[in-house]
Amino acid sequence: xxxxxLMQFSAAGTDFPSIDTWTPEEIRAHIGFMGDVNAKLVxxxxxxxxxxxxxxxQARIVRAxxxxxxxxxxxxxxxxxxxxxxxxxxxxxxPQRAVEIAAHISTAPGxxxxxxxxxxxxxxxMSAPPQEx
Amino acid sequence: xxxxxxxxxxxxxxxxxxxxxxxxTQWPAEGLPDNPRGWLVQVAYRRMIELVRGEAAxxxxxxxxxxxxxxxxxxxxxxxxxxxxxxxxxxVLLFLCCHPTLSTPSAIALTLRAVGGLSTAEIxxxxxVPEATMAQRISRAKQxxxxxxxxxxxxxxxxxxxxxxxxxxVLYLIFTEGHTASLGDDLRRVDLSEEAIRLTRAMHAxxxxxxxxxxxxxxxxxxxxxxxxxxGASGELISLAEQDRSRWDxxxxxxxxxxxxRAMARGPVGPYQLQAAIxxxxxxxxxxxxxxxxxxxxxYGVLDRLTGSPVVSLNRAVATAMVHGPAAGLAALxxxxxxxxxxxxxxxxxARAHLHEMAGDRDAAARHYRAAAGRTTSRPEHxxxxxxAARLASGG
Numbered sequence: 030x031x032x033x034x035l036m037q038f039s040a041a042g043t044d045f046p047s048i049d050t051w052t053p054e055e056i057r058a059h060i061g062f063m064g065d066v067n068a069k070l071v072x073x074x075x076x077x078x079x080x081x082x083x084x085x086x087q088a089r090i091v092r093a094x095x096x097x098x099x100x101x102x103x104x105x106x107x108x109x110x111x112x113x114x115x116x117x118x119x120x121x122x123x124p125q126r127a128v129e130i131a132a133h134i135s136t137a138p139g140x141x142x143x144x145x146x147x148x149x150x151x152x153x154x155m156s157a158p159p160q161e162x
Numbered sequence: 163x164x165x166x167x168x169x170x171x172x173x174x175x176x177x178x179x180x181x182x183x184x185x186x187t188q189w190p191a192e193g194l195p196d197n198p199r200g201w202l203v204q205v206a207y208r209r210m211i212e213l214v215r216g217e218a219a220x221x222x223x224x225x226x227x228x229x230x231x232x233x234x235x236x237x238x239x240x241x242x243x244x245x246x247x248x249x250x251x252x253x254v255l256l257f258l259c260c261h262p263t264l265s266t267p268s269a270i271a272l273t274l275r276a277v278g279g280l281s282t283a284e285i286x287x288x289x290x291v292p293e294a295t296m297a298q299r300i301s302r303a304k305q306x307x308x309x310x311x312x313x314x315x316x317x318x319x320x321x322x323x324x325x326x327x328x329x330x331x332v333l334y335l336i337f338t339e340g341h342t343a344s345l346g347d348d349l350r351r352v353d354l355s356e357e358a359i360r361l362t363r364a365m366h367a368x369x370x371x372x373x374x375x376x377x378x379x380x381x382x383x384x385x386x387x388x389x390x391x392x393x394g395a396s397g398e399l400i401s402l403a404e405q406d407r408s409r410w411d412x413x414x415x416x417x418x419x420x421x422x423x424r425a426m427a428r429g430p431v432g433p434y435q436l437q438a439a440i441x442x443x444x445x446x447x448x449x450x451x452x453x454x455x456x457x458x459x460x461x462y463g464v465l466d467r468l469t470g471s472p473v474v475s476l477n478r479a480v481a482t483a484m485v486h487g488p489a490a491g492l493a494a495l496x497x498x499x500x501x502x503x504x505x506x507x508x509x510x511x512x513a514r515a516h517l518h519e520m521a522g523d524r525d526a527a528a529r530h531y532r533a534a535a536g537r538t539t540s541r542p543e544h545x546x547x548x549x550x551a552a553r554l555a556s557g558g
Contacts, residue, residue, distance in 0.1 A: 030539070031290075074267070074299030077291050120291050122265055155541035156290070158341040161385070161392065162401045162512065162546060 031077060031120045031154035032127035034134065036147065039111040043147065045139045058138045066134055070119060075130070079117035088112065118154060127151050252277065253368050254316055256361075259303075260329040263310050268303035269332050270339075275300050278357055288352045289339070330378050330434065333362050337382050355386055376425035377435030383418035384441035387411040399546040403450040415445045436465040455484040472503045476513050488521035508537035512547060519554065528554040 048056065063081075070076035082088075094100035117134075121127055131149040139145040259273040271289075274280045280288075286296035317325045340355030362379045369375050391405040422438040440461050447453040462478035465471075475498050483491020495514055504510045515530035531551035535544050 071292075071294055072298055074271075074295050074302055076295050120267070120289070120295070122267060153539045155539055155544060156342060157538070157540040157543075158338050159399055159540040159542040159546075160509070161388075162399060162543070 030122070030124065030127070031118055031156045032124075033152045033154055034117045034119065034127070034131050035113060035150040035152065036115045036134070037111065037113050037150055038147065045145055045147075051140055055138070055140055055142070058142060062137045066137075070117070070130070075119045075121050075126075077118040077120050079115070081115040082113055084114075085112040124151075124153070249368055250316060252364065254314060256329050256365065257317055257325050258307060258312060258314065260325075260332040261307065261310075261312060262325075262328055263312075264303050264306060266332070266335065268299055268306070269328075270336055271296060271299045272303040273332055273361070274336065274357065278361055280352060280357070284352045288354050326372070326374070329365070330374060333358050333365070334378060334382075334434075336361070337385075355382070355389070358382060359386065371428070373425040373428050373430060374432040374434050376421050377432060377438050380418040380422035380425065380438035381434050381441055383414045383421070384438055384445050387414035387418065387445055393542070397542065398549070399542045401546075402444060407448070410445060415442070418442060419446065431464075433465060433469050436461050436468070440465075453484070455481060459485050472498065472501050472507075473509065475501075476504065476509055480513050480516065483517050483520060488517045491517045492521070506537065508534040508543070508547075510534075511537065515547075515550070519550075524554045527551075 048059070051059070067076065067079060070079075088103075090102045092100050092102075117130075119127060119130055121130065128151060131151050135146055135149050136144040137147065256273065256277055259276055260269045264272065271285055274285050274288075275282065282297050282300060283293050285300075286293040289296065316322075337355050337358035340353055340358065359379070359382050362375070362382060366372075366375050366379045387410050388402075388405060390411070391407070391409040392400060394400055418438065419442045422435055422442055425435050426439065440458050443454050443458050443461075459478070459481040462474065462481050466474050466478050476495070479491050479494035479498065482494050492514070495510070495517065498504055499510060511530045511534035515527045515534060518524075518530060519527035528551040531547045531554070535547035535551065538544050538547065
């Protein structure tokens with residue numbers, strides 16, 4: 030079963046300071062942790078894809094306007110203060126295992142080396158073979 | 163064969179790969195040897211000895227020597243020596259690849275690699291994962307076999323049936339995985355259903371008297387026979403009742419039906435034969451209306467008692483509705499709804515929806531189709547269920 034893990038931040042639900050206020054050591058520890066997560070997923074034969082995303086400053090919202098022409102606005106973040114920081118797709122044997130991986134990612138270190146306990150959304154990917162109906 | 167002689171599966175596989183590589187480069191230039199198979203075995207054997215010797219220099223020699231036994235194993239067989247042990251070796255390899263200590267995804271990957279002969283890249287593409295991930299999955303599986311000290315030999319008689327069931331289960335999962343919709347790169351993907359049929363056919367040739375192996379092969383053929391009619395032009399699912407039966411593969415149906423008929427006559431009867439028999443009854447019906455539902459219901463009754471599987475009970479309830487009417491089917495479904503293995507299962511809602519639709523209760527049917535759509539993890543199933551609900555809601 031494939032699962033998508035989303036590292037989704039919201040200003041309202043997050044009680045740690047933004048990463049651009051951390052010390053170099055804290056940032057390095059955080060990045061090192063994420064690198065280890067990816068290496069471990071590959072070694073366990075569970076890694077499918079994963080990327081970090083540009084911050085809210087770089088994100089755009091696009092809607093089709095008149096005649097399908099794109100209408101571009103800055104991110105939705107002004108209203109909801111939510112943004113997607115990164116994602117993984119993992120292929121694992123059980124839903125419990127996906128939850129386990131998400132919980133581990135959630136412990137990524139932040140200020141003072143303490144675990145961030147950030148929220149990770151777990152979504153099943155619609156990849157199961159269909160049954161005959 | 164090498165794995166059996168040396169008791170080392172991973173190294174044997176590497177040696178065989180190198181022999182095949184040598185064949186690919188030498189044969190076109192120098193012509194086919196008189197006995198290509200013997201040639202390959204001999205080259206692989208020499209390479210294996212080199213690999214084992216290199217390995218032994220690094221590792222504990224005494225430990226290896228103690229396990230290796232007699233000197234005869236170090237003598238390469240003559241290229242024309244008849245390979246009488248071939249038959250058993252393929253089977254032993256299958257038993258090893260599907261060993262219960264391996265996780266299911268590992269067993270599937272290893273079976274396709276070691277028995278099916280697919281490349282790691284092909285397997286990775288078939289399961290839509292990166293090659294590095296699949297390579298890890300395979301090497302971990304080999305590692306696990308090595309560290310668990312499993313011997314390369316036929317399982318003892320008392321555990322043979324359980325081990326055979328594990329092999330059949332892995333082959334069946336490879337077959338169903340072949341029905342996964344992919345994102346437009348079908349041409350580059352190995353057809354896993356075909357691969358599963360090929361492997362099961364080979365297994366049937368090795369164990370012609372095993373009725374469940376024959377039953378699984380029949381089930382695959384009888385299911386695959388409907389493949390062309392199962393999806394529409396844009397990949398949408400078409401239900402069994404609405405399929406264009408002229409597009410079903412008559413030759414596959416004839417072969418599958420003959421296989422399951424012979425297997426059941428010989429027995430002992432098992433779950434794969436029963437499922438194949440049900441598939442045969444569907445395939446033989448000239449129209450959906452003329453399906454022999456009383457016979458199907460009887461077979462589901464036997465299958466239900468044999469397996470105790472909740473999904474079988476569910477199908478049995480649907481067959482009950484086809485014979486005794488939707489009210490009887492719905493009552494049977496309600497009796498199942500308390501089963502914790504089914505309460506969250508989308509197929510319970512899909513079956514309810516179907517029977518409510520039969521009974522003419524469009525609102526209840528649409529509601530359950532939507533609930534089922536929300537629970538399935540298959541994209542084509544989701545679209546099908548949502549479309550059914552929409553059709554009922556719009557009076558179509």
